[in-house]
Amino acid sequence: MAGFDDLASERSKAQFDVEEMKVIWAGSRHTLEVSDRISRLVANDPVFRKDTRTMLSRKDLFKNTLRKAAHAWKRIIELRLSEEEAAELRFYVDEPAFMDLHWGMFIPTIKGQGTEEQQQKWLPLAYKMKIIGCYAQTELGHGSNVQGLETTATFDPQTDEFIIHSPTLTSSKWWPGGLGKVSTHAVVYGRLIIDSKDYGVNGFIVQLRSLDDHLPLPGITIGDIGMKFGSGAYNTMDNGVLRFDHVRIPRDQMLMRVSQVTREGKLVQSNVPWQLVYGTMVYVRQKIVSDASCALSRAVCIATRYSAVRRQFGLQSNGIETQVIDYKTQQSRLFPLLASAYAFRFVGEWLKWLYMDVNQRLQASDFSTLPEAHACTAGLKSLTTSATADGIEECRKLCGGHGYLCSSGLPELFAVYIPACTYEGDNIVLLLQVARFLIKTVSQLGSGKEPVGTTVYMGRVEQLMQCHCAVQKGFLELSADLVQAAVAHCQLIVVSKFIEKLQQDIPGKGVKGQLEALCNIYALFILHKHLGDFLSTGCITPKQASLANAQLRSLYSQVRPNAIALVDAFNYTDHYLSSVLGRYDGNVYPKLYEEAWKDPLNDSVVPDGYQEYIQPILKQQLRNARL
Amino acid sequence: MAGFDDLASERSKAQFDVEEMKVIWAGSRHTLEVSDRISRLVANDPVFRKDTRTMLSRKDLFKNTLRKAAHAWKRIIELRLSEEEAAELRFYVDEPAFMDLHWGMFIPTIKGQGTEEQQQKWLPLAYKMKIIGCYAQTELGHGSNVQGLETTATFDPQTDEFIIHSPTLTSSKWWPGGLGKVSTHAVVYGRLIIDSKDYGVNGFIVQLRSLDDHLPLPGITIGDIGMKFGSGAYNTMDNGVLRFDHVRIPRDQMLMRVSQVTREGKLVQSNVPWQLVYGTMVYVRQKIVSDASCALSRAVCIATRYSAVRRQFGLQSNGIETQVIDYKTQQSRLFPLLASAYAFRFVGEWLKWLYMDVNQRLQASDFSTLPEAHACTAGLKSLTTSATADGIEECRKLCGGHGYLCSSGLPELFAVYIPACTYEGDNIVLLLQVARFLIKTVSQLGSGKEPVGTTVYMGRVEQLMQCHCAVQKGFLELSADLVQAAVAHCQLIVVSKFIEKLQQDIPGKGVKGQLEALCNIYALFILHKHLGDFLSTGCITPKQASLANAQLRSLYSQVRPNAIALVDAFNYTDHYLSSVLGRYDGNVYPKLYEEAWKDPLNDSVVPDGYQEYIQPILKQQLRNARL
Known part of the structure; x- marks a missing residue:
């Protein structure tokens, strides 16, 4: 043994x-030196302990994740970690959290799809985490088929704004990590509508919550979509649901690196491929x-x-x-x-x-x-x-x-x-x-x-042709093969x-x-x-x-x-x-x-519920028991 | 949609x-009529609701399972359900619980391995649930290899008793369902030792907990083995750990249908195959x-x-x-x-x-x-x-x-x-x-x-022989094939x-x-x-x-x-x-x-932990925050 x-x-x-x-x-x-050093740093920090994670209720679990995320960010600042080291630290904390989406999706999307001005405006805020962002693409009714998204972003030439709206139940944003409880901002994907014409799906930077009291802004309904597979696991993440009721954002919050909407409501392509x-x-x-x-x-x-x-x-x-x-x-x-x-x-x-x-x-x-x-x-x-x-x-x-x-x-x-x-x-x-x-x-x-x-x-x-390939059916028919x-x-x-x-x-x-x-x-x-x-x-x-x-x-x-x-x-x-x-x-x-022995059930030798539910069975007193 | x-x-x-x-x-x-009727009976009974199961803490989950089990038993008695109907009811309650082991393992084992007298003594108690039993076979160190179990049952000719003992840590009983918190009795498997000679593994009926106050009897340590895969799921079951410190049971609590130990300490085979x-x-x-x-x-x-x-x-x-x-x-x-x-x-x-x-x-x-x-x-x-x-x-x-x-x-x-x-x-x-x-x-x-x-x-x-089968290696070598x-x-x-x-x-x-x-x-x-x-x-x-x-x-x-x-x-x-x-x-x-919206995280719009862990990040006040 x-x-x-x-x-x-x-x-x-x-x-x-x-x-x-x-x-x-x-x-x-x-890389070995960095990952070795950072993984030990995380392992030796009691705040980053993981051993009770599967026993916590959803609320306690989530609160503990918030604590770890704040502590991780604090350590990154205190130790003046490089970008590489900070990424390693987040990796070894090993707990899905809003940070993943902020650093892994929100920032890269602005970098990739935002204009120079947009980057200059938003990235410094994001890098310092003065705002926290997520990536709101999938909807209740649409995951894989991005072109089928139903959320609309209608240009209002009168006010020079876009009106973000969820026209149906199935257009509710659904799944975005970090959305449910934490993010202050999101890149929201929706159909660009100008003068009643649908120009397809585009990305928009939308503020979701007040930076003062964290309450959702008017017209915005947000929540967590509920428990997911497993105990602990991904339940540390606030995957969210989000509905818009005609929420207005300035025109310059459409991500415009590739195509732009002008003040006059014209869609023009930039010279960026x-x-x-x-x-x-x-x-x-x-x-x-x-x-x-x-x-x-x-x-x-x-x-x-x-x-x-x-x-x-x-x-x-x-x-x-x-x-x-x-x-x-x-x-x-x-x-x-x-x-x-x-x-x-x-x-x-x-x-x-x-x-x-x-x-x-x-x-x-x-x-x-x-x-x-x-x-x-x-x-x-x-x-x-x-x-x-x-x-x-x-x-x-x-x-x-x-x-x-x-x-x-x-x-x-x-x-x-x-x-x-x-x-x-x-x-x-x-x-x-x-x-x-x-x-x-x-x-x-x-x-x-x-x-x-x-x-x-x-x-x-020549070789390929020697194979006995006689594809005569259509792509869909043969898709499994x-x-x-x-x-x-x-x-x-x-x-x-x-x-x-x-x-x-x-x-x-x-x-x-x-x-x-x-x-x-x-x-x-x-x-x-x-x-x-x-x-x-x-x-x-x-x-x-x-x-x-x-x-x-x-x-x-x-x-x-x-x-x-x-x-x-x-x-x-x-x-x-x-x-x-x-x-x-x-x-x-x-x-x-x-x-x-650490399981909460072992807190007491006789389990909670013995008197109400076990004893009446054993004593044959169930008939009169109130269950 | x-x-x-x-x-x-x-x-x-x-x-x-x-x-x-x-x-x-x-x-x-x-069968269709019975399963249809019983499944609707369960579905329409609010006590048997399952929809919050994955959100409950282990303790609340377990207590709720005890309640369901007691209620199920009460309904079985009240409605005078047949054995078939009772089994269907337990099936449709659809929640692993100590009842499964009591009816599915404890009782069948006594029926299969107990003598007529043992059956007459124990089965009426079990059928009325005056005792609740489980099946304690596997150990921390032995699952598949039953013959390798380490728990001992040593015959003491002086007192006409068996001494049940866990000689090592790995001999701790581990996994038995219903053991951790509920069962009053167990069929325990251990090595039969007579006069220092090991006669291999046999089953013994052992009382674990007092029928008065449900406390483990002297010499017995019991607990739950902790969280298992998933939320809800099998965590409704009190899979248990059990250690014996020289616990004495009367000789007639060895299951003796096939082989018996006499008063003199002789092992004799019965005429039952x-x-x-x-x-x-x-x-x-x-x-x-x-x-x-x-x-x-x-x-x-x-x-x-x-x-x-x-x-x-x-x-x-x-x-x-x-x-x-x-x-x-x-x-x-x-x-x-x-x-x-x-x-x-x-x-x-x-x-x-x-x-x-x-x-x-x-x-x-x-x-x-x-x-x-x-x-x-x-x-x-x-x-x-x-x-x-x-x-x-x-x-x-x-x-x-x-x-x-x-x-x-x-x-x-x-x-x-x-x-x-x-x-x-x-x-x-x-x-x-x-x-x-x-x-x-x-x-x-x-x-x-x-x-x-x-x-x-x-x-x-003839056909088989035509296959090109040339097995020359040993069984173990080829076991994967x-x-x-x-x-x-x-x-x-x-x-x-x-x-x-x-x-x-x-x-x-x-x-x-x-x-x-x-x-x-x-x-x-x-x-x-x-x-x-x-x-x-x-x-x-x-x-x-x-x-x-x-x-x-x-x-x-x-x-x-x-x-x-x-x-x-x-x-x-x-x-x-x-x-x-x-x-x-x-x-x-x-x-x-x-x-x-039923998820506990949605109880409040602003999550618990916002003030301590999110606001300090956004306000750049992390340096002074106490995390």
Whole structure:
């Protein structure tokens, strides 16, 4: 039962330099140093404790989040943290809050869609948090279909104002984080109406609450949309509902970088290319991919450590049972997730580069790679978030019954993570976009328009044509199959970028070897998972499939002695993991036992309600009981 | 946006007799009448309301559950409900509670493992609930490996007692439902020790709490193990921790139906076959399979109705958008789950028959079908609960963003359901048992021992031998692959039983035709899902795979107009569904809006914490703020 010894002995078995792997995972020595320092700073600050989160009522939970957010901002100011350090601090506080939307959506949107003057007016206020902003796009009736939004912004030439209005119940803004209780301002998306003509959806800066007493301004109804999945989890966020009753804002609060409404009520396009908005989208999505690798690696770290501590069946000669990590069924579920965490890390790193590349090209008015970059980020966002959501739940299952306890950290991690599959583009809708792009790319082959970036492989026309592809039905009819094709395309990108990473110079004893094993596991696991596609297209033979499976098994054995060290390389503090099962020291059982007693139900030995509801049953006095 | 009209128009499109389908789903006219009457009785009783469950603190939630349990018991007595009706009532109250373990585990265990005298002594007390019992088997360190339990029950010949003791921290009983705060008694499993010799694990009836003041008896430490996955969900249950410090019980409280300890401390076997315990196991697991079909159909009902109400993209000629149920991507995910719900329903029905059959044979000391029946129930428990857990989450995703709200009912349904994958046998461990049984069956082929029941197909030796099977490695080495083989075997049972159902007389216009379509969808979907296995073994050709896929698409179109009627046939009340998205009347959006305002955060317009934590940020007064 000595979890301590188990993990120490596991660590001594590692065949590679863990410290060097930490650098690889972090991206650079500098990033490792910053994240290490900031994560410890957060872990050691009692205000940032997370251990009672799942036991709090909604109100107490929310108030505690406000406290943490204020404290975080205070520390950022006091310690004069750099932008990078401040972002790391918010990340390690690890609690969804209005701050995320203020820094992650409100400010970037003004930067991306506001004119120079608008930026000069609003950004200094936002940077100092003299105003707090959110991003009010989705409505009760419209999520994915942004062009279907119903909120209206009607230009009134008499007063030089826009009238923001919610004409129907379904036009109520619904979901925006930070809206429900905190934000003073929002970027609101609505249909621009001039002289009864509908010019489609545009963004507007709207003040929601008084800066004096925080009350909603006249004509504005706001509230929280209620409890979401899980205890703790995303309930720290005030996702909100918002209705406008003819609320007036000055004309200059329409975001006018790309198109402007003049004093006379004319809509004119600026000379700024509209494609610039894609820059923001690529930025946000690469961030989501990077977050996916964090969430998945966190779950994998917990499940891997606990699998080395937990023993069950298979009494060994020394009288103790077998570590569950030694079971092949456990390895065949856990190690592909370990490999996925690394794979997503590296593809996320590459997306960062892609974002910079796209931005540079945009500055130079080169839009040639934009569709490909857009499809790429959309597809990778979809693939990595879906795999991460499923992977977290799989890690929970790999922890057996105890994974169901909140103290394992996994239920909350799952509940807090899964919105990533929906926000910033529903994962299926995104894959359909990728599919459309792929079909377009294929249809343009031979037309002289060369495929670029991640679609270069499609240029090998002859090969593609050899495949027995006889698409005669329409896109919609075949959409379920096309979604699978889009996934395959994205998996190719993930594998390619992992391989490219391995072609770089990777120092440190044994580090490259471990990464090669993980890369091969990822690729072979994907092959195994989609075996039907590979076999039915004749890409591989049954014999090859069987060899690949054997190779996969052998790679699991190769990774096994390094598993604990490979999750240690994520360099996560126990605070960040917030899991009794994933503790660095492996001291699982005493701490599980200790945690149990903290539940409010254990405040008294005899439970509240005994006299009214249990005693009358036992004493057969229920007939007269008032329930 | 008129959800009302959408569902009414859907219902008018149905091509079969919904009322007759309700009978098929329920199993008989009688069962339908009972479940219909009782579910309405529960739905109309304000004490049984569920709508605030996810907002309550643990203590309030638990107290409310005690109230419901007492009220349910009171109603059962007042209305003189039959055993069948009482079970239905508990089912529709739909809240995990100590009652489940008392009726579902404590009583059946005494019936199955107690002697005649023990049954006469304990059962009348239990039936009247003069005592409340639970089932204390699993420990902190041992779940799946029952034979590894550490709790000891040492016979003391001096006093004719057993001394129940927890020798280590990891021997603490951990997880038993109803233990933490309510049960007065438990069946406790521990190692029988006589004269320092370990005779393995046996069951003992142990009183835990005083019947006077509900305090734990001397030497007994009990508590709740803390918050579990989700808000509401399983947190209504007092899963408990229990430690014994040399607690003495009379000798006659060992469950002695199969083996007895005499006054002299001799262990003697009775003439009752030990295999009888398998009867209980088969019973409990067939119940779990039947529950799986309920949980999955509930999720499918919600997702199907909402998919008909929700419209997104694809503006039609009449100016309204396309119902999302009309998208092929939605159908290809939703309809296989609809088919699975029906498939699990029928295989569950068949398991009920199997349980009766096994029991009759046991009475006649015929153990020949027992291993097969055991493997069968183990495998089907694993398959249906895993598919149901995944299916519920898939239904949630099919509801888009709104599925993440607790008011959709799906987060809580998921959180409350998933323990079924772990309790009564971890799903992977169970599949390994099935795999072992299959290997044994294959190895006995030709030895004169004919395969029985669901393994009869293996008798076709010649065919099997044609498959290129060259198993040379050990069981453990190949266990991951063997688990897949076990799943395939179980899927064969599910499909076979669905087909057998269709060979029965099925009255009602169009009912049989709909079930045939669903059966085909289930079978073809499984083929699609495991395509790699079918292709690599040469069972089907790529051409056939492509035809099967086309056939599947065409079946989806066939089911589409009947989808709403097919979920109406489950006959679920809005109370049971407890989902705004799944409302029978389709009036989704106004009700979502209405629900939101009930959240405690909306009690005040300005949130608690504004003055301490938000204002200081906005006013730039954080430096001096005390946080």
